[in-house]
Amino acid sequence: MKPTHKTMLEADFLLTNAGRLATVAEHPAPPLEGPLGVLRNGALAARNGRIVWIGAQDEVAQAVNLVADAQRLDAANALVLPGFVDSHTHLVFAGHRAGEFHERLRGATYAELLAQGRGILTTVGATRAASAADLETSARQRMARCLAHGATTLEAKSGYGLNLADELKCLQVIAALRDGPPRLASTCMAAHAIPPEYRADRAAYVRLVCDEILPAARPLADFCDVFCESGAFDAAESRTILERARDLGYKLKLHANQLGHSGGATLAAELNAVSADHLDFITDADRAALRSAGVVATLLPGCAYTLRHAYPDGRRWLDAGLNIALATDLNPGSSYTENMQFVIGLAIPFCGLTVAEALRAATRGGAQALQLDTEIGSLEVGKRCDLTIWDTTDEHEIGYHVGVNLVKRVVVDGAVAL
Numbered sequence: 001m002k003p004t005h006k007t008m009l010e011a012d013f014l015l016t017n018a019g020r021l022a023t024v025a026e027h028p029a030p031p032l033e034g035p036l037g038v039l040r041n042g043a044l045a046a047r048n049g050r051i052v053w054i055g056a057q058d059e060v061a062q063a064v065n066l067v068a069d070a071q072r073l074d075a076a077n078a079l080v081l082p083g084f085v086d087s088h089t090h091l092v093f094a095g096h097r098a099g100e101f102h103e104r105l106r107g108a109t110y111a112e113l114l115a116q117g118r119g120i121l122t123t124v125g126a127t128r129a130a131s132a133a134d135l136e137t138s139a140r141q142r143m144a145r146c147l148a149h150g151a152t153t154l155e156a157k158s159g160y161g162l163n164l165a166d167e168l169k170c171l172q173v174i175a176a177l178r179d180g181p182p183r184l185a186s187t188c189m190a191a192h193a194i195p196p197e198y199r200a201d202r203a204a205y206v207r208l209v210c211d212e213i214l215p216a217a218r219p220l221a222d223f224c225d226v227f228c229e230s231g232a233f234d235a236a237e238s239r240t241i242l243e244r245a246r247d248l249g250y251k252l253k254l255h256a257n258q259l260g261h262s263g264g265a266t267l268a269a270e271l272n273a274v275s276a277d278h279l280d281f282i283t284d285a286d287r288a289a290l291r292s293a294g295v296v297a298t299l300l301p302g303c304a305y306t307l308r309h310a311y312p313d314g315r316r317w318l319d320a321g322l323n324i325a326l327a328t329d330l331n332p333g334s335s336y337t338e339n340m341q342f343v344i345g346l347a348i349p350f351c352g353l354t355v356a357e358a359l360r361a362a363t364r365g366g367a368q369a370l371q372l373d374t375e376i377g378s379l380e381v382g383k384r385c386d387l388t389i390w391d392t393t394d395e396h397e398i399g400y401h402v403g404v405n406l407v408k409r410v411v412v413d414g415a416v417a418l
């Protein structure tokens with residue numbers, strides 16, 4: 001029996017002719033195919049920004065009733081994916097560090113530059129000197145590049161202010177940009193480095209973070225992140241800050257074990273952090289602890305590229321049962337890219353991920369790393385309608401056809417953003 005008009009779904013957005021619509025559903029069942037839950041010759045409808053229907057192209061007329069001013073997009077048989085969720089960016093900063101990049105190519109190390117008061121601290125100086133308006137302008141330009149390359153949600157960290165006023169300035173910039181597109185999740189990372197004025201009294205800076213910055217920043221940020229690393233914050237300092245953050249209601253993230261065995265991975269597991277990011281130096285015991293604590297492990301291969309370090313072994317993480325995300329770590333020092341396609345292009349050959357694993361980590365995995373996976377990260381009825389239409393019919397071209405932008409159209413919240 002044909003459904004009557006009354007049973008048809010009202011929609012204000014309709015995508016038709018998706019040659020391969022990769023849903024990235026958690027447990028794909030027929031007619032969805034393969035690990036990405038691909039629907040062939042699919043269509044999708046949304047209302048008020050949420051997906052209301054996904055089905056076969058030849059069922060659209062029976063299933064969907066478009067409102068008068070509905071937006072329609074014809075995918076022309078192309079690949080359609082959920083928008084990328086870039087769960088780790090340092091979006092707000094001033095200046096750049098191209099000079100240091102080239103110095104490192106001639107032999108200087110990231111840790112040496114940081115010890116000389118350069119590295120992150122170069123960007124801290126520039127960011128403190130910048131006005132909120134200038135920071136907002138440059139962050140907005142980066143957001144536009146992220147969107148153009150397929151990201152529909154970004155996490156954005158503070159962490160180049162390193163005092164109360166400048167951390168709040170950066171978090172207020174993030175708040176002003178929050179509705180996007182792309183939409184933003186906000187993280188206070190006042191514990192990114194010890195600022196130069198506290199080098200002789202690290203404990204005083206940890207107190208400042210705990211007693212002043214974290215309480216004041218709470219209305220502006222969902223997450224607290226700490227750089228747990230030799231040269232930044234040791235495991236005991238990181239614990240003090242993260243426990244205080246947890247008491248204030250922040251969700252927790254860690255930059256852990258990027259440059260060595262910092263103890264950050266163990267701490268992330270112990271404190272049930274939402275994610276632990278980098279993890280270039282981890283043991284079997286770390287992997288087991290992160291898995292049993294349900295911590296999402298975030299792969300940031302852009303750093304290995306920029307710093308010419310060994311790539312993190314994503315294959316081993318997956319084989320150990322870890323839930324993984326893949327993100328850019330967009331920042332001016334160790335990974336200056338807005339392009340999720342680039343990090344996917346690194347993760348497949350150098351971190352040992354399959355195309356499907358990399359795309360899952362860049363969508364659903366990123367959403368899990370932000371605890372937003374009930375809302376975004378896959379194309380399923382009830383979720384936000386965030387998707388990308390590609391200049392290819394086959395997801396296997398991603399990570400293989402590299403150095404160009406294969407994203408053609410971007411939809412955020414059921415509205416064509418690009």
Ligand SMILES: [Zn+2]
Nearest residue numbers: 088090255329
């Ligand atoms: Zn980072």
